[in-house]
Amino acid sequence: MTASMKILLIGDFRHGHPGTLWSNLRKFSKGFQRLGHDVLEFSYPNMLLQFSPFQSRKLALKLARKRTDQALAQLTRHYQPDIIILMVYKLLDHQTVEMLRAEAPHAVFLFRYSDALHCHDEQVMPIGRLCDWFIPSGAGEDLIKYQQAGLKRIAFLPNPCDPDTEHPAPVDSQWQSNLLFVGKLSHHLIGQDTMRPELIHQLVEKHNMTVWGCLSRPGLVGKEYFDAIRGAKMALSINAFNTISKYHSDRLTHLLACGAFTLARHVPNTECLFRDQEHLCYFHTIEQCLELAERFSKDESARKTIARAGMEHCHREFNGRRLAQYLIELATQGEFKADWAEFLT
Numbered sequence: 001m002t003a004s005m006k007i008l009l010i011g012d013f014r015h016g017h018p019g020t021l022w023s024n025l026r027k028f029s030k031g032f033q034r035l036g037h038d039v040l041e042f043s044y045p046n047m048l049l050q051f052s053p054f055q056s057r058k059l060a061l062k063l064a065r066k067r068t069d070q071a072l073a074q075l076t077r078h079y080q081p082d083i084i085i086l087m088v089y090k091l092l093d094h095q096t097v098e099m100l101r102a103e104a105p106h107a108v109f110l111f112r113y114s115d116a117l118h119c120h121d122e123q124v125m126p127i128g129r130l131c132d133w134f135i136p137s138g139a140g141e142d143l144i145k146y147q148q149a150g151l152k153r154i155a156f157l158p159n160p161c162d163p164d165t166e167h168p169a170p171v172d173s174q175w176q177s178n179l180l181f182v183g184k185l186s187h188h189l190i191g192q193d194t195m196r197p198e199l200i201h202q203l204v205e206k207h208n209m210t211v212w213g214c215l216s217r218p219g220l221v222g223k224e225y226f227d228a229i230r231g232a233k234m235a236l237s238i239n240a241f242n243t244i245s246k247y248h249s250d251r252l253t254h255l256l257a258c259g260a261f262t263l264a265r266h267v268p269n270t271e272c273l274f275r276d277q278e279h280l281c282y283f284h285t286i287e288q289c290l291e292l293a294e295r296f297s298k299d300e301s302a303r304k305t306i307a308r309a310g311m312e313h314c315h316r317e318f319n320g321r322r323l324a325q326y327l328i329e330l331a332t333q334g335e336f337k338a339d340w341a342e343f344l345t
Helices: 018-022 024-034 044-051 057-079 094-103 141-148 195-207 222-230 250-257 286-298 300-317 320-333
Strands: 006-011 038-043 083-086 108-113 133-136 177-182 210-212 232-237 261-265 281-283
Touching (some): 006 057, 024 038, 024 320, 038 057, 057 094, 108 320, 133 141, 177 286, 195 286, 222 250, 232 250, 281 286
Parallel strands (some): 006 083, 177 210, 232 261
């Protein structure tokens, strides 16, 4: 067993916002602590706003970056972490990472990148090149394109779940639905899957799907978000981009871990993570999704069996403690063992 380590987590913990309840950063932090490691959290955007005279991130970046970086440097110098994990990139720059390397020359730097686009994100490149491992939530060609962009070592890691907040539970009638989608209609990004808005419209029209966060319905956060999922007999998962190997947004983890029967848009090699008709049901086309929704709205026994198996599989294989252990092994051994693991070095 790995000896206790000191881990500095730098990211957006969303302190003061109920969105922190589904934050992957918080799940990893809890996972490390459950493994017996010491974790020091640094919420970069919160510190920016603390040092800024104006409560605007855009202005804070201009007016408070220097003081925030100085505070982070001082903290790093005194803490001397064994591992530094970056889970925020839109607010950081390569000078910040260079500063951290100078303050903690023996630390292993891991850069967790949870977004997925149809092409590599130029904003992360200068930061990623300074880290020992770049860890995206997409695999396959997604890893190759980052390697070609000059990143050193790359490892795929899916999203974690948290048994404390993501689990089945009874809910009030206002949160009960036959079919549910929570999220935006589209993200207005180049190359996104055009099926998403069309499918959502058709499911609302033909299956009276309940939506939150689109079609003039407000978004949900915190307990209300999880209660809406817990109250759904069926739920829809579809990414903005569905051509990236093994990539699913954290929405899929939320749905499965809360016990919802999930209809998920198929992505390449996704069966390595969750098996079709056993943990969830995949669809390739709008017609197939409509057929599955019709079939499982009537077959309660099969629906509940698959939902329970998916929930148990998600909590067993992708809980925050287990994925945190994979990061520890990656930092200390250069690999970890999982059926779905992919590395480029």
